[in-house]
Amino acid sequence: MDAAFKALADSSRRRLLDQLHKSDGQTLTELCEYLDMTRQAVTKHLGLLEAANLVAIVWRGREKLHYLNPVPIHEIYERWIDKYERHRLQALSDLKKGLEEIKTG
Amino acid sequence: MDAAFKALADSSRRRLLDQLHKSDGQTLTELCEYLDMTRQAVTKHLGLLEAANLVAIVWRGREKLHYLNPVPIHEIYERWIDKYERHRLQALSDLKKGLEEIKTG
DNA sequence: TTGACATGCAACCATTTGGTTGCATATCAT
DNA sequence: ATGATATGCAACCAAATGGTTGCATGTCAA
Numbered sequence: 001m002d003a004a005f006k007a008l009a010d011s012s013r014r015r016l017l018d019q020l021h022k023s024d025g026q027t028l029t030e031l032c033e034y035l036d037m038t039r040q041a042v043t044k045h046l047g048l049l050e051a052a053n054l055v056a057i058v059w060r061g062r063e064k065l066h067y068l069n070p071v072p073i074h075e076i077y078e079r080w081i082d083k084y085e086r087h088r089l090q091a092l093s094d095l096k097k098g099l100e101e102i103k104t105g
Numbered sequence: 106m107d108a109a110f111k112a113l114a115d116s117s118r119r120r121l122l123d124q125l126h127k128s129d130g131q132t133l134t135e136l137c138e139y140l141d142m143t144r145q146a147v148t149k150h151l152g153l154l155e156a157a158n159l160v161a162i163v164w165r166g167r168e169k170l171h172y173l174n175p176v177p178i179h180e181i182y183e184r185w186i187d188k189y190e191r192h193r194l195q196a197l198s199d200l201k202k203g204l205e206e207i208k209t210g
Numbered sequence: 211t212t213g214a215c216a217t218g219c220a221a222c223c224a225t226t227t228g229g230t231t232g233c234a235t236a237t238c239a240t
Numbered sequence: 241a242t243g244a245t246a247t248g249c250a251a252c253c254a255a256a257t258g259g260t261t262g263c264a265t266g267t268c269a270a
Binding site: 010012037038040041044045061062063 | 227228229230231236237238
């Protein structure tokens with residue numbers, strides 16, 4: 001999960017994921033159009049995303065197709081974020097209860 | 106939101122957040138006990154968390170108390186992860202529909 | 211008031227990161 | 241076959257990152 005967190009830390013990589021979310025299965029050169037850097041730099045970013053299992057690769061002839069894998073993001077949500085979300089809602093609930101006690105008390 | 110993503114990329118910082126999740130309002134020296142590094146290094150990590158608005162600090166005398174702020178994590182969930190979660194559930198739903206068509210067809 | 215405690219600040223260091231350039235290789239289309 | 245297209249690989253570079261050490265400052269307690 002650490003690799004996924006690290007991969008998500010860079011805005012260029014998040015943009016790549018967003019791009020795949022809009023249109024899955026894009027080639028490297030297609031993905032390059034959205035980022036202002038060399039193809040080789042984009043390759044490195046996609047390599048990190050692939051290492052973090054966030055994108056899967058399929059070769060079609062000389063083209064490399066990139067597919068989004070939502071599982072690691074789900075795991076981050078399930079095993080990490082959800083805990084804080086519950087905490088947050090609990091805090092809201094506690095606040096609400098406190099306000100009601102002020103009103104009725 | 107970029108600062109929050111970057112802050113979450115480091116496992117020591119995530120551990121600090123987990124620690125505050127368990128027990129909010131801890132001092133710097135208390136938080137130091139959970140990490141195998143110098144106090145100054147922990148200070149830097151907490152500084153990044155603070156800059157990302159993930160923790161808020163309150164001074165009590167010479168002690169610095171650290172409180173968890175769940176809002177940025179919620180924003181990451183709401184404005185980023187939720188989109189992929191829906192995508193994932195849609196994929197599941199599509200799969201289910203496909204299977205039913207195979208059964209009934 | 212003095213010593214211990216909690217923290218801050220700054221310089222320094224090695225490694226990682228995010229990018230580049232240059233060249234090589236494989237596939238497609240004419 | 242040949243040229244254009246799609247990608248890979250490696251060396252290099254500057255800046256950011258994650259840690260250290262050393263010392264200064266402010267607050268509590270005896």
